Amino acid sequence: MFHRPELACAPPPSGPVVPVLVFPPDLVFRADQRSGPRQLLTLYNPTGAVLRFRVLCTAPAKYTVFDTEGYVKPQSCIDIAIRHVAPHPRNYEVQDRFRIELSEEGTEGRVVGRKDITSVLRAPAYPLELQGQSDPTPHPEPHSWTASSTAQPFPENPHPQLATSSFLLFLLMGTVSVAFLLLPLQDELGSQLPQILHVSLGQKLVAAYV
Template sequence: MDEQTAGALPVFVFPGSIDVIFTQPHTHKQLVTLYNPYEFPISYRVLCTAPKKYSVIEPRGTLKAKCCVDIVIRHLGANIRSNIGVPDRFRFEVCKYGYTEVSGRKDIAVRLVENASDIARQASLDQSNFHASFPPDGSSRLSPPQYAFPSNPGAPSSQSSPWLAVVAALACIGALMLPTQGDMMPSLLPTYLHLSVPQKLVAAYVLGIVTMLIIRPT
Protein backbone atom coordinates (compact mmCIF):
# COMPACT_ATOMS: atom_id res chain seq x y z
CA MET A 1 0.00 0.00 0.00
CA ASP A 2 1.20 3.52 -0.77
CA GLU A 3 3.05 5.14 2.13
CA GLN A 4 0.79 8.16 1.86
CA THR A 5 -2.39 6.10 2.05
CA ALA A 6 -3.51 3.78 4.84
CA GLY A 7 -6.63 2.03 6.09
CA ALA A 8 -9.15 -0.45 4.80
CA LEU A 9 -11.02 2.24 2.86
CA PRO A 10 -8.93 3.87 0.10
CA VAL A 11 -9.21 7.66 0.02
CA PHE A 12 -9.45 9.44 -3.33
CA VAL A 13 -8.14 13.01 -3.34
CA PHE A 14 -7.07 15.21 -6.23
CA PRO A 15 -4.52 16.66 -6.62
CA GLY A 16 -2.06 14.45 -4.77
CA SER A 17 0.08 17.43 -3.74
CA ILE A 18 -0.23 21.20 -3.53
CA ASP A 19 2.32 23.58 -5.00
CA VAL A 20 2.12 27.18 -3.78
CA ILE A 21 4.33 29.71 -5.55
CA PHE A 22 5.56 32.70 -3.58
CA THR A 23 5.67 35.02 -6.59
CA GLN A 24 2.23 34.01 -7.92
CA PRO A 25 -0.53 35.13 -5.50
CA HIS A 26 -3.25 33.29 -7.44
CA THR A 27 -1.67 29.98 -6.29
CA HIS A 28 -1.98 30.89 -2.60
CA LYS A 29 -5.54 29.51 -2.69
CA GLN A 30 -5.91 25.93 -3.87
CA LEU A 31 -8.84 23.63 -4.54
CA VAL A 32 -8.67 19.99 -3.40
CA THR A 33 -11.43 17.55 -4.38
CA LEU A 34 -12.37 14.60 -2.18
CA TYR A 35 -14.27 11.82 -3.97
CA ASN A 36 -16.62 9.18 -2.61
CA PRO A 37 -16.87 6.40 -5.22
CA TYR A 38 -18.59 4.04 -2.80
CA GLU A 39 -22.23 2.96 -2.55
CA PHE A 40 -22.54 4.38 0.98
CA PRO A 41 -22.00 7.83 2.54
CA ILE A 42 -18.76 8.64 4.32
CA SER A 43 -17.67 11.19 6.90
CA TYR A 44 -14.39 13.02 6.50
CA ARG A 45 -12.13 15.48 8.25
CA VAL A 46 -9.03 17.38 7.18
CA LEU A 47 -6.03 17.73 9.49
CA CYS A 48 -2.79 19.63 9.09
CA THR A 49 0.72 19.63 10.53
CA ALA A 50 0.75 23.46 10.58
CA PRO A 51 -2.85 24.55 11.32
CA LYS A 52 -2.04 28.20 11.99
CA LYS A 53 -0.63 28.67 8.49
CA TYR A 54 -3.80 27.64 6.63
CA SER A 55 -7.50 28.26 6.43
CA VAL A 56 -9.77 25.51 5.15
CA ILE A 57 -13.37 25.70 3.99
CA GLU A 58 -15.34 22.60 5.01
CA PRO A 59 -12.58 20.84 6.99
CA ARG A 60 -15.08 18.17 8.03
CA GLY A 61 -18.40 16.88 6.83
CA THR A 62 -20.40 14.08 5.24
CA LEU A 63 -20.16 13.01 1.63
CA LYS A 64 -23.03 11.19 -0.07
CA ALA A 65 -22.47 8.07 -2.13
CA LYS A 66 -21.03 8.67 -5.61
CA CYS A 67 -20.40 12.35 -4.83
CA CYS A 68 -17.46 14.67 -4.33
CA VAL A 69 -16.71 17.85 -2.40
CA ASP A 70 -14.39 20.73 -3.25
CA ILE A 71 -12.31 21.86 -0.27
CA VAL A 72 -10.68 25.29 -0.49
CA ILE A 73 -7.27 25.55 1.18
CA ARG A 74 -5.62 28.94 1.57
CA HIS A 75 -1.98 29.37 2.59
CA LEU A 76 -2.04 32.30 5.03
CA GLY A 77 1.75 32.58 5.16
CA ALA A 78 2.52 32.35 1.47
CA ASN A 79 3.66 35.98 1.40
CA ILE A 80 6.26 35.37 4.14
CA ARG A 81 9.63 34.53 2.64
CA SER A 82 10.79 32.51 5.65
CA ASN A 83 8.06 29.94 4.90
CA ILE A 84 9.61 29.06 1.55
CA GLY A 85 10.87 25.48 1.56
CA VAL A 86 9.14 24.55 4.83
CA PRO A 87 7.25 21.27 4.19
CA ASP A 88 3.67 20.95 5.46
CA ARG A 89 1.16 18.14 5.07
CA PHE A 90 -2.58 17.68 5.08
CA ARG A 91 -4.26 14.46 6.13
CA PHE A 92 -7.67 13.42 4.82
CA GLU A 93 -9.36 10.90 7.12
CA VAL A 94 -12.59 9.11 6.22
CA CYS A 95 -14.92 6.65 7.88
CA LYS A 96 -18.29 5.14 7.08
CA TYR A 97 -21.11 7.48 8.01
CA GLY A 98 -22.30 6.80 11.55
CA TYR A 99 -18.99 5.31 12.65
CA THR A 100 -16.16 7.04 14.52
CA GLU A 101 -13.28 4.71 13.75
CA VAL A 102 -11.12 5.98 10.89
CA SER A 103 -11.38 3.61 7.92
CA GLY A 104 -8.86 5.28 5.64
CA ARG A 105 -6.55 8.22 5.33
CA LYS A 106 -4.41 9.95 2.73
CA ASP A 107 -1.65 12.53 3.17
CA ILE A 108 -0.80 15.22 0.65
CA ALA A 109 2.20 17.53 0.75
CA VAL A 110 2.09 21.31 0.52
CA ARG A 111 5.16 22.97 -0.95
CA LEU A 112 5.80 26.70 -0.90
CA VAL A 113 8.42 27.58 -3.50
CA GLU A 114 9.71 30.91 -4.74
CA ASN A 115 9.33 30.23 -8.47
CA ALA A 116 7.58 27.65 -10.62
CA SER A 117 10.97 26.23 -11.64
CA ASP A 118 11.64 25.23 -8.02
CA ILE A 119 8.69 22.81 -7.79
CA ALA A 120 10.51 19.66 -8.96
CA ARG A 121 13.53 20.32 -6.74
CA GLN A 122 11.39 20.98 -3.66
CA ALA A 123 9.36 17.81 -4.26
CA SER A 124 12.56 15.76 -4.11
CA LEU A 125 13.56 17.38 -0.81
CA ASP A 126 10.13 16.85 0.73
CA GLN A 127 10.12 13.13 -0.07
CA SER A 128 13.07 12.55 2.26
CA ASN A 129 11.21 14.27 5.13
CA PHE A 130 7.91 12.45 4.67
CA HIS A 131 8.15 10.13 7.69
CA ALA A 132 8.95 13.03 10.02
CA SER A 133 5.65 14.75 9.26
CA PHE A 134 3.25 12.17 10.74
CA PRO A 135 3.46 9.43 13.37
CA PRO A 136 2.92 5.84 12.11
CA ASP A 137 -0.52 5.51 13.76
CA GLY A 138 -1.66 8.82 12.26
CA SER A 139 -3.10 10.25 15.43
CA SER A 140 -0.86 11.46 18.24
CA ARG A 141 0.55 14.69 16.81
CA LEU A 142 -2.34 15.78 14.60
CA SER A 143 -4.56 18.67 15.62
CA PRO A 144 -8.32 18.07 15.58
CA PRO A 145 -10.02 20.01 12.78
CA GLN A 146 -11.99 22.35 15.03
CA TYR A 147 -8.65 23.52 16.44
CA ALA A 148 -6.56 23.17 13.29
CA PHE A 149 -8.46 25.73 11.24
CA PRO A 150 -9.90 29.13 12.12
CA SER A 151 -13.68 29.45 12.25
CA ASN A 152 -13.50 32.31 9.75
CA PRO A 153 -11.80 31.02 6.58
CA GLY A 154 -11.92 34.54 5.18
CA ALA A 155 -9.52 35.90 7.82
CA PRO A 156 -6.98 38.38 6.47
CA SER A 157 -4.12 36.62 4.73
CA SER A 158 -1.98 39.63 3.89
CA GLN A 159 -0.87 42.90 5.38
CA SER A 160 -3.15 44.95 3.08
CA SER A 161 -6.37 44.11 4.98
CA PRO A 162 -5.77 46.53 7.93
CA TRP A 163 -5.28 49.33 5.43
CA LEU A 164 -8.60 48.47 3.82
CA ALA A 165 -10.25 48.73 7.24
CA VAL A 166 -8.65 52.14 7.81
CA VAL A 167 -9.88 53.37 4.42
CA ALA A 168 -13.39 52.10 5.21
CA ALA A 169 -13.31 53.85 8.59
CA LEU A 170 -12.26 57.14 7.01
CA ALA A 171 -15.05 56.82 4.43
CA CYS A 172 -17.61 56.29 7.19
CA ILE A 173 -16.30 59.27 9.15
CA GLY A 174 -16.57 61.40 6.02
CA ALA A 175 -20.15 60.24 5.49
CA LEU A 176 -21.08 61.15 9.06
CA MET A 177 -19.64 64.64 8.59
CA LEU A 178 -21.80 65.35 5.53
CA PRO A 179 -24.98 67.41 5.98
CA THR A 180 -28.20 65.64 6.85
CA GLN A 181 -31.23 65.81 4.58
CA GLY A 182 -33.76 68.26 5.96
CA ASP A 183 -31.17 70.15 7.99
CA MET A 184 -32.07 73.85 8.13
CA MET A 185 -28.43 74.92 8.38
CA PRO A 186 -27.09 76.43 5.12
CA SER A 187 -24.54 74.31 3.28
CA LEU A 188 -22.21 74.87 0.34
CA LEU A 189 -22.41 71.19 -0.66
CA PRO A 190 -24.81 70.03 -3.40
CA THR A 191 -28.01 68.32 -2.30
CA TYR A 192 -26.92 64.88 -3.53
CA LEU A 193 -24.23 64.94 -0.81
CA HIS A 194 -26.86 65.43 1.88
CA LEU A 195 -27.39 62.03 3.49
CA SER A 196 -30.56 60.75 5.09
CA VAL A 197 -30.69 59.67 8.73
CA PRO A 198 -30.85 55.92 7.85
CA GLN A 199 -27.77 56.32 5.64
CA LYS A 200 -25.86 57.91 8.49
CA LEU A 201 -26.97 55.16 10.85
CA VAL A 202 -25.56 52.58 8.44
CA ALA A 203 -22.29 54.53 8.24
CA ALA A 204 -22.07 54.65 12.03
CA TYR A 205 -22.73 50.91 12.27
CA VAL A 206 -20.04 50.10 9.70
CA LEU A 207 -17.63 52.47 11.44
CA GLY A 208 -18.10 50.56 14.69
CA ILE A 209 -17.36 47.25 12.99
CA VAL A 210 -14.21 48.38 11.19
CA THR A 211 -12.98 50.13 14.34
CA MET A 212 -13.16 46.81 16.19
CA LEU A 213 -11.27 45.13 13.34
CA ILE A 214 -8.52 47.76 13.53
CA ILE A 215 -8.01 47.73 17.30
CA ARG A 216 -8.55 44.02 17.94
CA PRO A 217 -5.43 42.14 19.15
CA THR A 218 -3.58 40.11 16.53
Template sequence: MQQQKRHPELVEGNLPVFVFPTELIFYADDQASHKQVLTLYNPYEFALKFKVLCTAPSKYAVVDATGAVKPQCCVDIVIRHRDVRACHYGVMDKFRLQVSEQSQRKALGKKEVIATLLPSAQEQQQQKQQDEEKRMKEQLVESVFFEQTSLQQVSESRSQSSGPSLLTVFLGAVCVAVLMLPTLGDLESVVPVYLHLSVNKKLVAAYVLGLLTMVILRT
Protein backbone atom coordinates in the same frame (compact mmCIF):
# COMPACT_ATOMS: atom_id res chain seq x y z
CA MET B 1 -26.19 -9.86 5.10
CA GLN B 2 -24.08 -7.72 2.75
CA GLN B 3 -23.88 -4.96 5.36
CA GLN B 4 -22.51 -7.42 7.92
CA LYS B 5 -19.85 -8.64 5.50
CA ARG B 6 -18.80 -5.13 4.53
CA HIS B 7 -18.22 -3.76 8.04
CA PRO B 8 -15.33 -6.07 9.09
CA GLU B 9 -13.33 -4.91 6.04
CA LEU B 10 -14.04 -1.22 6.59
CA VAL B 11 -13.05 -1.02 10.24
CA GLU B 12 -9.51 -2.14 9.42
CA GLY B 13 -8.64 1.39 8.24
CA ASN B 14 -7.46 0.36 4.77
CA LEU B 15 -10.22 1.97 2.73
CA PRO B 16 -8.66 3.68 -0.33
CA VAL B 17 -9.13 7.47 -0.32
CA PHE B 18 -9.30 9.26 -3.67
CA VAL B 19 -8.08 12.87 -3.60
CA PHE B 20 -6.91 15.18 -6.37
CA PRO B 21 -4.40 16.73 -6.56
CA THR B 22 -1.96 14.84 -4.37
CA GLU B 23 0.35 17.85 -4.04
CA LEU B 24 -0.33 21.55 -3.47
CA ILE B 25 2.15 24.19 -4.62
CA PHE B 26 1.75 27.81 -3.53
CA TYR B 27 3.76 30.67 -5.09
CA ALA B 28 4.58 33.75 -3.06
CA ASP B 29 4.48 36.07 -6.08
CA ASP B 30 1.21 34.65 -7.44
CA GLN B 31 -1.79 35.76 -5.41
CA ALA B 32 -4.11 33.43 -7.30
CA SER B 33 -2.12 30.37 -6.19
CA HIS B 34 -2.66 31.18 -2.51
CA LYS B 35 -6.06 29.51 -2.87
CA GLN B 36 -6.03 25.81 -3.76
CA VAL B 37 -8.82 23.27 -4.09
CA LEU B 38 -8.70 19.64 -3.04
CA THR B 39 -11.36 17.36 -4.51
CA LEU B 40 -12.38 14.34 -2.45
CA TYR B 41 -14.14 11.58 -4.38
CA ASN B 42 -16.46 8.95 -2.96
CA PRO B 43 -16.84 6.08 -5.46
CA TYR B 44 -18.51 3.84 -2.89
CA GLU B 45 -22.15 2.97 -2.43
CA PHE B 46 -22.28 4.39 1.08
CA ALA B 47 -21.82 7.92 2.41
CA LEU B 48 -18.55 9.05 3.97
CA LYS B 49 -17.69 11.77 6.42
CA PHE B 50 -14.28 13.41 6.28
CA LYS B 51 -11.93 15.47 8.38
CA VAL B 52 -8.90 17.52 7.25
CA LEU B 53 -5.86 17.72 9.53
CA CYS B 54 -2.64 19.69 8.97
CA THR B 55 0.87 19.65 10.39
CA ALA B 56 0.96 23.48 10.33
CA PRO B 57 -2.60 24.68 10.96
CA SER B 58 -1.51 28.25 11.70
CA LYS B 59 -0.29 28.71 8.12
CA TYR B 60 -3.47 27.61 6.38
CA ALA B 61 -7.18 28.25 6.44
CA VAL B 62 -9.32 25.26 5.48
CA VAL B 63 -12.89 25.95 4.45
CA ASP B 64 -15.19 23.16 5.65
CA ALA B 65 -12.47 21.06 7.28
CA THR B 66 -15.15 18.51 8.17
CA GLY B 67 -18.11 17.34 6.17
CA ALA B 68 -19.77 14.48 4.34
CA VAL B 69 -19.66 13.05 0.84
CA LYS B 70 -22.68 11.34 -0.66
CA PRO B 71 -22.25 7.98 -2.41
CA GLN B 72 -20.60 8.27 -5.84
CA CYS B 73 -20.18 12.03 -5.43
CA CYS B 74 -17.35 14.43 -4.68
CA VAL B 75 -16.74 17.59 -2.65
CA ASP B 76 -14.28 20.47 -3.05
CA ILE B 77 -12.19 21.50 -0.06
CA VAL B 78 -10.77 25.03 -0.29
CA ILE B 79 -7.35 25.61 1.29
CA ARG B 80 -5.82 29.09 1.61
CA HIS B 81 -2.24 29.89 2.51
CA ARG B 82 -2.33 32.81 4.93
CA ASP B 83 1.30 33.09 6.03
CA VAL B 84 3.34 33.78 2.89
CA ARG B 85 6.80 34.63 4.20
CA ALA B 86 10.32 33.90 2.98
CA CYS B 87 11.06 31.76 6.03
CA HIS B 88 8.46 29.26 4.79
CA TYR B 89 9.93 28.83 1.29
CA GLY B 90 10.58 25.19 0.48
CA VAL B 91 9.01 23.89 3.70
CA MET B 92 6.82 20.85 3.04
CA ASP B 93 3.67 20.69 5.15
CA LYS B 94 1.22 17.81 5.13
CA PHE B 95 -2.55 17.64 5.02
CA ARG B 96 -4.20 14.41 6.09
CA LEU B 97 -7.71 13.57 4.95
CA GLN B 98 -9.40 11.01 7.17
CA VAL B 99 -12.63 9.38 6.08
CA SER B 100 -15.06 7.21 7.98
CA GLU B 101 -18.55 5.91 7.56
CA GLN B 102 -21.17 8.29 8.90
CA SER B 103 -22.31 5.84 11.56
CA GLN B 104 -18.78 5.23 12.87
CA ARG B 105 -16.04 7.27 14.53
CA LYS B 106 -13.03 5.19 13.66
CA ALA B 107 -11.19 6.31 10.52
CA LEU B 108 -11.64 3.84 7.68
CA GLY B 109 -8.98 5.38 5.48
CA LYS B 110 -6.58 8.29 5.18
CA LYS B 111 -4.64 10.15 2.51
CA GLU B 112 -1.76 12.62 2.86
CA VAL B 113 -1.28 15.62 0.57
CA ILE B 114 1.99 17.59 0.56
CA ALA B 115 1.85 21.40 0.47
CA THR B 116 4.87 23.54 -0.45
CA LEU B 117 5.41 27.29 -0.70
CA LEU B 118 7.80 28.44 -3.46
CA PRO B 119 9.06 32.00 -3.99
CA SER B 120 8.24 32.47 -7.69
CA ALA B 121 6.15 30.74 -10.31
CA GLN B 122 8.26 32.27 -13.07
CA GLU B 123 11.51 31.00 -11.58
CA GLN B 124 9.98 27.54 -11.24
CA GLN B 125 8.95 27.60 -14.89
CA GLN B 126 12.42 28.74 -15.98
CA GLN B 127 14.00 25.97 -13.93
CA LYS B 128 11.76 23.40 -15.60
CA GLN B 129 12.70 24.77 -19.02
CA GLN B 130 16.40 24.60 -18.21
CA ASP B 131 16.04 21.04 -16.95
CA GLU B 132 14.16 20.10 -20.12
CA GLU B 133 16.86 21.65 -22.34
CA LYS B 134 19.57 19.87 -20.35
CA ARG B 135 17.75 16.57 -20.67
CA MET B 136 17.30 17.09 -24.43
CA LYS B 137 21.01 17.91 -24.83
CA GLU B 138 22.02 14.78 -22.93
CA GLN B 139 19.72 12.63 -25.03
CA LEU B 140 21.06 14.08 -28.28
CA VAL B 141 24.68 13.65 -27.23
CA GLU B 142 24.02 10.08 -26.11
CA SER B 143 22.32 9.35 -29.43
CA VAL B 144 25.27 10.76 -31.40
CA PHE B 145 27.85 8.86 -29.36
CA PHE B 146 25.83 5.67 -29.71
CA GLU B 147 25.67 6.19 -33.46
CA GLN B 148 29.41 6.91 -33.59
CA THR B 149 30.19 3.74 -31.65
CA SER B 150 27.96 1.70 -33.93
CA LEU B 151 29.66 3.13 -37.01
CA GLN B 152 33.09 2.29 -35.63
CA GLN B 153 32.01 -1.29 -35.00
CA VAL B 154 30.63 -1.58 -38.51
CA SER B 155 33.78 -0.11 -40.06
CA GLU B 156 35.91 -2.65 -38.23
CA SER B 157 33.89 -5.55 -39.59
CA ARG B 158 33.81 -4.25 -43.18
CA SER B 159 36.72 -3.52 -45.42
CA GLN B 160 34.85 -0.82 -47.30
CA SER B 161 32.59 1.85 -45.88
CA SER B 162 29.08 2.21 -47.26
CA GLY B 163 28.73 5.88 -46.19
CA PRO B 164 26.78 7.48 -43.33
CA SER B 165 23.71 5.72 -41.98
CA LEU B 166 20.19 6.99 -42.39
CA LEU B 167 20.03 7.88 -38.71
CA THR B 168 23.10 10.08 -39.00
CA VAL B 169 21.68 11.84 -42.05
CA PHE B 170 18.33 12.27 -40.33
CA LEU B 171 19.87 13.75 -37.19
CA GLY B 172 21.96 16.09 -39.33
CA ALA B 173 18.89 17.26 -41.23
CA VAL B 174 17.04 17.88 -37.96
CA CYS B 175 19.93 19.96 -36.61
CA VAL B 176 20.09 22.01 -39.81
CA ALA B 177 16.34 22.60 -39.65
CA VAL B 178 16.62 23.71 -36.01
CA LEU B 179 19.38 26.20 -36.88
CA MET B 180 17.30 27.63 -39.72
CA LEU B 181 14.29 28.33 -37.48
CA PRO B 182 13.99 31.89 -36.07
CA THR B 183 15.22 32.76 -32.61
CA LEU B 184 12.96 33.82 -29.76
CA GLY B 185 12.29 37.56 -29.96
CA ASP B 186 12.52 37.75 -33.76
CA LEU B 187 9.38 39.78 -34.45
CA GLU B 188 9.94 40.13 -38.21
CA SER B 189 9.76 36.41 -38.94
CA VAL B 190 6.65 34.98 -40.60
CA VAL B 191 7.22 31.62 -38.92
CA PRO B 192 4.69 30.85 -36.12
CA VAL B 193 5.81 31.84 -32.62
CA TYR B 194 5.72 28.27 -31.31
CA LEU B 195 8.50 27.40 -33.80
CA HIS B 196 10.81 30.14 -32.47
CA LEU B 197 13.62 28.49 -30.53
CA SER B 198 15.82 29.73 -27.73
CA VAL B 199 19.55 30.37 -28.16
CA ASN B 200 20.38 27.42 -25.90
CA LYS B 201 18.47 25.00 -28.13
CA LYS B 202 20.27 26.30 -31.22
CA LEU B 203 23.63 25.94 -29.47
CA VAL B 204 22.77 22.32 -28.70
CA ALA B 205 21.81 21.74 -32.33
CA ALA B 206 25.08 23.31 -33.55
CA TYR B 207 27.09 21.17 -31.14
CA VAL B 208 25.36 17.97 -32.24
CA LEU B 209 25.74 18.93 -35.91
CA GLY B 210 29.48 19.30 -35.36
CA LEU B 211 29.67 15.81 -33.88
CA LEU B 212 27.67 14.41 -36.76
CA THR B 213 30.01 16.06 -39.25
CA MET B 214 32.97 14.35 -37.60
CA VAL B 215 31.16 11.00 -37.79
CA ILE B 216 30.36 11.49 -41.50
CA LEU B 217 33.93 12.50 -42.36
CA ARG B 218 35.27 9.36 -40.71
CA THR B 219 33.06 7.05 -42.75
Protein backbone atom coordinates in the same frame (compact mmCIF):
# COMPACT_ATOMS: atom_id res chain seq x y z
CA MET C 1 -10.51 24.92 13.14
CA PHE C 2 -7.57 22.60 12.55
CA HIS C 3 -6.72 19.49 14.48
CA ARG C 4 -3.04 18.80 14.97
CA PRO C 5 -2.54 15.04 14.41
CA GLU C 6 0.39 12.88 15.39
CA LEU C 7 0.94 11.66 11.84
CA ALA C 8 3.81 9.32 12.58
CA CYS C 9 2.00 7.51 15.40
CA ALA C 10 -1.53 7.27 13.98
CA PRO C 11 -2.88 3.70 14.15
CA PRO C 12 -3.99 2.00 10.94
CA PRO C 13 -7.72 1.92 10.16
CA SER C 14 -9.60 -0.99 11.66
CA GLY C 15 -12.17 -2.94 9.68
CA PRO C 16 -12.79 -2.37 5.97
CA VAL C 17 -10.41 0.09 4.34
CA VAL C 18 -11.82 2.72 1.97
CA PRO C 19 -9.44 4.18 -0.65
CA VAL C 20 -8.95 7.92 -0.26
CA LEU C 21 -9.03 9.44 -3.73
CA VAL C 22 -7.91 13.07 -3.87
CA PHE C 23 -6.67 15.40 -6.60
CA PRO C 24 -4.09 16.82 -6.84
CA PRO C 25 -1.99 14.25 -4.97
CA ASP C 26 0.28 17.04 -3.65
CA LEU C 27 -0.35 20.72 -2.96
CA VAL C 28 1.96 23.33 -4.47
CA PHE C 29 1.31 26.96 -3.53
CA ARG C 30 2.86 29.94 -5.34
CA ALA C 31 3.75 33.01 -3.30
CA ASP C 32 3.21 35.28 -6.33
CA GLN C 33 -0.30 34.04 -7.13
CA ARG C 34 -2.52 37.06 -7.84
CA SER C 35 -5.43 36.02 -5.64
CA GLY C 36 -3.12 34.72 -2.93
CA PRO C 37 -1.56 31.27 -2.65
CA ARG C 38 -4.43 28.81 -2.59
CA GLN C 39 -5.36 25.42 -3.99
CA LEU C 40 -8.49 23.39 -4.56
CA LEU C 41 -8.43 19.80 -3.28
CA THR C 42 -11.05 17.45 -4.74
CA LEU C 43 -12.10 14.46 -2.62
CA TYR C 44 -13.90 11.54 -4.29
CA ASN C 45 -16.19 8.96 -2.69
CA PRO C 46 -16.16 5.80 -4.84
CA THR C 47 -18.28 3.79 -2.40
CA GLY C 48 -22.02 3.35 -2.14
CA ALA C 49 -22.27 4.84 1.36
CA VAL C 50 -22.05 8.35 2.78
CA LEU C 51 -18.56 9.09 4.09
CA ARG C 52 -17.57 11.66 6.68
CA PHE C 53 -14.27 13.43 6.05
CA ARG C 54 -11.93 15.43 8.26
CA VAL C 55 -8.91 17.53 7.24
CA LEU C 56 -5.89 17.61 9.56
CA CYS C 57 -2.63 19.54 9.23
CA THR C 58 0.82 19.59 10.82
CA ALA C 59 0.99 23.43 10.57
CA PRO C 60 -2.56 24.72 11.07
CA ALA C 61 -1.43 28.32 11.73
CA LYS C 62 -0.14 28.62 8.16
CA TYR C 63 -3.35 27.59 6.38
CA THR C 64 -7.03 28.35 6.17
CA VAL C 65 -9.17 25.39 5.13
CA PHE C 66 -12.82 25.79 4.20
CA ASP C 67 -14.95 22.81 5.25
CA THR C 68 -12.46 21.01 7.46
CA GLU C 69 -15.22 18.50 8.22
CA GLY C 70 -18.21 17.32 6.26
CA TYR C 71 -19.82 14.53 4.29
CA VAL C 72 -19.37 13.17 0.79
CA LYS C 73 -22.34 11.55 -0.90
CA PRO C 74 -21.98 8.11 -2.52
CA GLN C 75 -20.34 8.14 -5.94
CA SER C 76 -19.76 11.90 -5.63
CA CYS C 77 -16.98 14.38 -4.94
CA ILE C 78 -16.45 17.58 -2.97
CA ASP C 79 -14.02 20.47 -3.39
CA ILE C 80 -12.02 21.69 -0.39
CA ALA C 81 -10.46 25.16 -0.71
CA ILE C 82 -7.11 25.61 1.06
CA ARG C 83 -5.36 28.98 1.38
CA HIS C 84 -1.78 29.58 2.54
CA VAL C 85 -1.95 32.56 4.90
CA ALA C 86 1.77 32.86 5.68
CA PRO C 87 3.54 33.34 2.32
CA HIS C 88 6.74 34.63 3.94
CA PRO C 89 10.26 33.92 2.64
CA ARG C 90 11.03 31.82 5.71
CA ASN C 91 8.26 29.43 4.64
CA TYR C 92 9.50 28.96 1.07
CA GLU C 93 10.19 25.30 0.19
CA VAL C 94 9.10 24.17 3.67
CA GLN C 95 7.07 20.98 3.43
CA ASP C 96 3.95 20.55 5.54
CA ARG C 97 1.51 17.69 5.54
CA PHE C 98 -2.25 17.41 5.35
CA ARG C 99 -4.17 14.30 6.30
CA ILE C 100 -7.58 13.33 4.96
CA GLU C 101 -9.45 10.94 7.23
CA LEU C 102 -12.63 9.13 6.20
CA SER C 103 -15.17 7.49 8.46
CA GLU C 104 -18.50 5.84 7.76
CA GLU C 105 -21.65 7.58 8.86
CA GLY C 106 -22.90 6.21 12.15
CA THR C 107 -19.67 4.42 13.14
CA GLU C 108 -18.87 6.88 15.96
CA GLY C 109 -15.69 8.18 14.34
CA ARG C 110 -14.12 4.86 13.33
CA VAL C 111 -11.61 5.73 10.62
CA VAL C 112 -11.95 3.59 7.49
CA GLY C 113 -9.43 5.42 5.31
CA ARG C 114 -6.74 8.07 5.49
CA LYS C 115 -4.25 9.71 3.17
CA ASP C 116 -1.33 12.10 3.75
CA ILE C 117 -0.70 14.94 1.29
CA THR C 118 2.49 16.98 1.04
CA SER C 119 2.19 20.78 0.86
CA VAL C 120 4.95 23.20 -0.18
CA LEU C 121 5.12 26.96 -0.81
CA ARG C 122 7.14 27.98 -3.86
CA ALA C 123 9.06 31.26 -4.01
CA PRO C 124 7.93 33.96 -6.47
CA ALA C 125 9.14 33.59 -10.04
CA TYR C 126 10.33 37.25 -9.97
CA PRO C 127 11.17 38.05 -6.33
CA LEU C 128 13.06 41.29 -7.12
CA GLU C 129 10.19 42.74 -9.11
CA LEU C 130 7.68 41.88 -6.39
CA GLN C 131 9.80 43.61 -3.75
CA GLY C 132 10.32 46.75 -5.86
CA GLN C 133 14.08 46.27 -6.08
CA SER C 134 16.45 46.28 -9.02
CA ASP C 135 19.30 43.93 -9.80
CA PRO C 136 21.65 44.31 -12.80
CA THR C 137 22.08 40.53 -12.96
CA PRO C 138 19.03 38.77 -14.41
CA HIS C 139 17.81 35.52 -12.88
CA PRO C 140 15.52 33.97 -15.50
CA GLU C 141 13.39 30.97 -14.63
CA PRO C 142 13.13 28.05 -17.08
CA HIS C 143 10.48 28.60 -19.76
CA SER C 144 9.70 32.11 -18.49
CA TRP C 145 9.78 35.53 -20.13
CA THR C 146 12.15 38.18 -18.81
CA ALA C 147 11.79 41.91 -19.33
CA SER C 148 14.68 44.31 -19.86
CA SER C 149 15.52 46.65 -17.00
CA THR C 150 15.20 49.78 -19.12
CA ALA C 151 12.77 50.50 -21.94
CA GLN C 152 13.64 52.44 -25.06
CA PRO C 153 11.75 55.77 -25.32
CA PHE C 154 9.16 56.01 -28.06
CA PRO C 155 10.42 58.42 -30.79
CA GLU C 156 8.17 61.42 -31.34
CA ASN C 157 9.37 61.95 -34.93
CA PRO C 158 11.28 58.89 -36.14
CA HIS C 159 11.80 60.12 -39.72
CA PRO C 160 12.09 63.95 -39.76
CA GLN C 161 14.39 64.02 -42.79
CA LEU C 162 12.05 61.79 -44.79
CA ALA C 163 9.05 64.01 -43.99
CA THR C 164 10.91 67.17 -45.13
CA SER C 165 12.06 65.55 -48.38
CA SER C 166 8.53 64.35 -49.19
CA PHE C 167 7.12 67.85 -48.63
CA LEU C 168 9.69 69.42 -50.96
CA LEU C 169 8.99 66.79 -53.61
CA PHE C 170 5.23 67.42 -53.51
CA LEU C 171 5.83 71.18 -53.65
CA LEU C 172 8.08 70.81 -56.72
CA MET C 173 5.58 68.54 -58.50
CA GLY C 174 2.77 71.01 -57.81
CA THR C 175 4.80 73.92 -59.21
CA VAL C 176 5.69 71.97 -62.37
CA SER C 177 2.06 70.93 -62.91
CA VAL C 178 0.79 74.52 -62.61
CA ALA C 179 3.46 75.75 -65.01
CA PHE C 180 2.58 72.95 -67.46
CA LEU C 181 -1.07 74.00 -67.42
CA LEU C 182 -0.10 77.59 -68.33
CA LEU C 183 1.71 76.51 -71.53
CA PRO C 184 -0.18 77.06 -74.84
CA LEU C 185 -1.68 74.19 -76.82
CA GLN C 186 0.04 72.86 -79.95
CA ASP C 187 -2.58 74.31 -82.36
CA GLU C 188 -2.90 77.64 -80.54
CA LEU C 189 -1.96 80.65 -82.72
CA GLY C 190 -0.54 83.99 -81.68
CA SER C 191 1.66 82.61 -78.90
CA GLN C 192 5.08 84.20 -78.49
CA LEU C 193 6.57 81.02 -77.00
CA PRO C 194 8.56 78.67 -79.25
CA GLN C 195 6.75 75.67 -80.72
CA ILE C 196 8.69 73.24 -78.50
CA LEU C 197 6.93 74.69 -75.45
CA HIS C 198 3.47 74.03 -76.92
CA VAL C 199 1.77 70.99 -75.33
CA SER C 200 -1.12 68.76 -76.29
CA LEU C 201 -4.52 68.61 -74.60
CA GLY C 202 -3.76 65.14 -73.24
CA GLN C 203 -0.57 66.35 -71.58
CA LYS C 204 -2.51 69.16 -69.88
CA LEU C 205 -5.07 66.65 -68.60
CA VAL C 206 -2.28 64.54 -67.12
CA ALA C 207 -0.77 67.61 -65.45
CA ALA C 208 -4.15 68.62 -64.06
CA TYR C 209 -4.62 65.12 -62.59
CA VAL C 210 -1.20 65.22 -60.94
